[in-house]
Amino acid sequence: METLLSKDEFEQQLRAKGAGYHIHHPFHVMMNEGVLNKKQVQIWVANRYYYQIAIPQKDAAILSNCPVKEIRKGWITRIIDHDGDAKHEGGIEAWIKLGLAVGLTRKDITSLKYLIPGVKFAVDAYVNFARQRPWQEAVCSSLTELFAPHIHKQRINSWPEKYPWIDETGLIYFKKRLIEAPRDVIQGLSLTLDYFGKTERLQKRALDILQFKLDVLWAMVDAIMLETMNIKVEGKTYTGQSQLTTLRLDKNYE
Amino acid sequence: METLLSKDEFEQQLRAKGAGYHIHHPFHVMMNEGVLNKKQVQIWVANRYYYQIAIPQKDAAILSNCPVKEIRKGWITRIIDHDGDAKHEGGIEAWIKLGLAVGLTRKDITSLKYLIPGVKFAVDAYVNFARQRPWQEAVCSSLTELFAPHIHKQRINSWPEKYPWIDETGLIYFKKRLIEAPRDVIQGLSLTLDYFGKTERLQKRALDILQFKLDVLWAMVDAIMLETMNIKVEGKTYTGQSQLTTLRLDKNYE
Numbered sequence: 001m002e003t004l005l006s007k008d009e010f011e012q013q014l015r016a017k018g019a020g021y022h023i024h025h026p027f028h029v030m031m032n033e034g035v036l037n038k039k040q041v042q043i044w045v046a047n048r049y050y051y052q053i054a055i056p057q058k059d060a061a062i063l064s065n066c067p068v069k070e071i072r073k074g075w076i077t078r079i080i081d082h083d084g085d086a087k088h089e090g091g092i093e094a095w096i097k098l099g100l101a102v103g104l105t106r107k108d109i110t111s112l113k114y115l116i117p118g119v120k121f122a123v124d125a126y127v128n129f130a131r132q133r134p135w136q137e138a139v140c141s142s143l144t145e146l147f148a149p150h151i152h153k154q155r156i157n158s159w160p161e162k163y164p165w166i167d168e169t170g171l172i173y174f175k176k177r178l179i180e181a182p183r184d185v186i187q188g189l190s191l192t193l194d195y196f197g198k199t200e201r202l203q204k205r206a207l208d209i210l211q212f213k214l215d216v217l218w219a220m221v222d223a224i225m226l227e228t229m230n231i232k233v234e235g236k237t238y239t240g241q242s243q244l245t246t247l248r249l250d251k252n253y254e
Numbered sequence: 255m256e257t258l259l260s261k262d263e264f265e266q267q268l269r270a271k272g273a274g275y276h277i278h279h280p281f282h283v284m285m286n287e288g289v290l291n292k293k294q295v296q297i298w299v300a301n302r303y304y305y306q307i308a309i310p311q312k313d314a315a316i317l318s319n320c321p322v323k324e325i326r327k328g329w330i331t332r333i334i335d336h337d338g339d340a341k342h343e344g345g346i347e348a349w350i351k352l353g354l355a356v357g358l359t360r361k362d363i364t365s366l367k368y369l370i371p372g373v374k375f376a377v378d379a380y381v382n383f384a385r386q387r388p389w390q391e392a393v394c395s396s397l398t399e400l401f402a403p404h405i406h407k408q409r410i411n412s413w414p415e416k417y418p419w420i421d422e423t424g425l426i427y428f429k430k431r432l433i434e435a436p437r438d439v440i441q442g443l444s445l446t447l448d449y450f451g452k453t454e455r456l457q458k459r460a461l462d463i464l465q466f467k468l469d470v471l472w473a474m475v476d477a478i479m480l481e482t483m484n485i486k487v488e489g490k491t492y493t494g495q496s497q498l499t500t501l502r503l504d505k506n507y508e
Contacts, residue, residue, distance in 0.1 A: 122375045
């Protein structure tokens, strides 16, 4: 029985994975509703910074595994977008500006002092995936970019009203990504549809890889939620490890 | 100012890290109180299996990075304990027996069909740590064994009464580890006290590494808790990704 999807059907199934995008995570739903307090926003920004600094390493791993010059020439833009160049500051610096806009110091952010273990494990899983798997699979894992413009627009639209205490310079990162992400996704989606479109098994593999990346993003927010929010487990107050012990030392254990 | 700890003080600080051991995690507290339902126990056993099968790979990474024959000769016992040999079934098989005792099929367990992403990310972080860091650091990361006998004894003592539906053959794993863990910890602790005992900086490093491993165990149970328990976030019911979407396919994406 042939169940190979047409190119359109395959793309549609990839896009349908958006149902599990972290925009639907309770933490992000509450962020969009404007009910997060300052500390919750700050811890989210500080933790998401670890993801931001991992992205160029993830993309460099893809370059490092890819023997096709034409593809590297397209993909390298992502590293430059994030790291910046002589003329542009880049996405990592824009994220630090967001951190400043929410009241963190530069050192609060770059020291990773607020980094939550569950966030680190999820982000590292993504970088290690790109290092250890064929470059086509790592390209496919980037496709959560399909869903990113929506969440960026949400923030640009709702934050000035919902979080008036956040300086608007903080929104530059999201505005910048609104321009970059759609351009990036064209290359990633086109490579994925071609490479994984050949057999039913490859198509399923691509859907699983995209699920993995959705899981990375979701697990990050789970960890941030557990660390910063009022959680009840079976009716009882959740006490996290960091509340249990003052013995935790420097979290930058690697 | 000299703040190098004496050998005894150093060991005491390592042992004090037990305050953050996952025995204090709400999920394990409830497990010990006997209030977990069958599904919660099953998902915990199925997920913890992924940790069990990672252990020999972690220990093999240590052997692979260690140039000292005498140390390898001691450490290799761990792999044999877990994988078994001609005469003994080994810890992985004992864990599968636990799975059968709680009502799972062998395939439920070995297929990893219940594996939760956050658990996978945490366990993989541990294996990758052992692969990528010096073997002395990986040895140090094993020292949560210092705290394990207590949790094993808890289960052996409380389960027959609290969970009469679990066949007692399921307890073999814990009984086995009660014998092995204290023996294993002698080598790990002795190597750690010697190697990391030399400078204040190394002592702090050892404490951070042990914290990392505590974080791995804690993050695993966080993910299991979020997947299986009734969670309220700021008063509202938490909806996990797997409840949001039926689009999740095979989770064994690597």
